[in-house]
Amino acid sequence: MKAEKLDRRSLRTRQLLSDALVSLLLEQRYDTITVQEIIDRANVGRSTFYKHFYDKDDLLASNLEALLEHMSATITLDDTPHSALLPSRKLFEHVGDYRALYQALVRAKRIDMMIEAGQRNITRNIERQLQQRNLAVPNAALAHYLAGSFFALLRWWLDHDAPYTAAQMENMFQALVRPGLEQVLRDQGEVQPGTL
Structure with a gap:
């Protein structure tokens, strides 16, 4: 995951991308999902995606990290x-x-x-x-x-x-x-x- 200062807008964008990936995962296999599908679903631009994540694997890793943090807090x-x-x-x-x-x-x-x-x-x-x-x-x-x-x-x-x-x-x-x-x-x- 790219290191960056996360303001509200960045957090909202990251959440949109995360939600888009999750919704796509419910519909199709991970290996068939493209960055284009993720950004289309999130309604953000390609450069915005790459400002936050290196690739879809980085986005998935971010989701896993967030889940682990939440699980640990549990x-x-x-x-x-x-x-x-x-x-x-x-x-x-x-x-x-x-x-x-x-x-x-x-x-x-x-x-x-x-x-x-x-x-x-x-x-x-x-x-x-x-x-x-x-x-x-x-x-x-x-x-x-x-x-x-x-x-x-x-x-x-x-x-x-x-x-x-x-x-x-x-x-x-x-x-x-x-x-x-x-x-x-x-x-x-x-x-x-x-x-x-």
């Missing part, structure tokens, strides 16, 4: 104890809120980039939260397992056109990972059965 502890390591409900809600863009990334065969970056980010976040714990399972392994399980289920959800709500996906995720997580924490005396 990762805050909420009131339920089981979410302290991975706020999966909020993450599923985030993806649900941006479903069109995520599904466009699936269709564009670019979701893997997003998932890999998101999984690295979430894994690091979980590892930080586990630093003070001395568990029977290595912290890095547990963090990788939780993040990997979440993103595997998220990928399945998107691949199947999100047939369930974010709340239903949260329930599925908890049903799948909670027993193992409770066992690891119980082995260390950190949790009583049913309290996670």
Whole structure:
């Protein structure tokens, strides 16, 4: 992405270009989309496009970066104890809120980039939260397992056109990972059965 000072007009233009790319991704494969189609859809000139982005890959990378930033902002502890390591409900809600863009990334065969970056980010976040714990399972392994399980289920959800709500996906995720997580924490005396 080109470095530039972003005023309101620049931000609006970048948003128009981003929205144009997303709407085109919903209609056709990424590799068939041209810069001309993007600028036509955004109703901006070619020089304006190139003032902000090097090419359509740069525009896509900018969209992915913005999604990752928003996803990272979503990762805050909420009131339920089981979410302290991975706020999966909020993450599923985030993806649900941006479903069109995520599904466009699936269709564009670019979701893997997003998932890999998101999984690295979430894994690091979980590892930080586990630093003070001395568990029977290595912290890095547990963090990788939780993040990997979440993103595997998220990928399945998107691949199947999100047939369930974010709340239903949260329930599925908890049903799948909670027993193992409770066992690891119980082995260390950190949790009583049913309290996670």
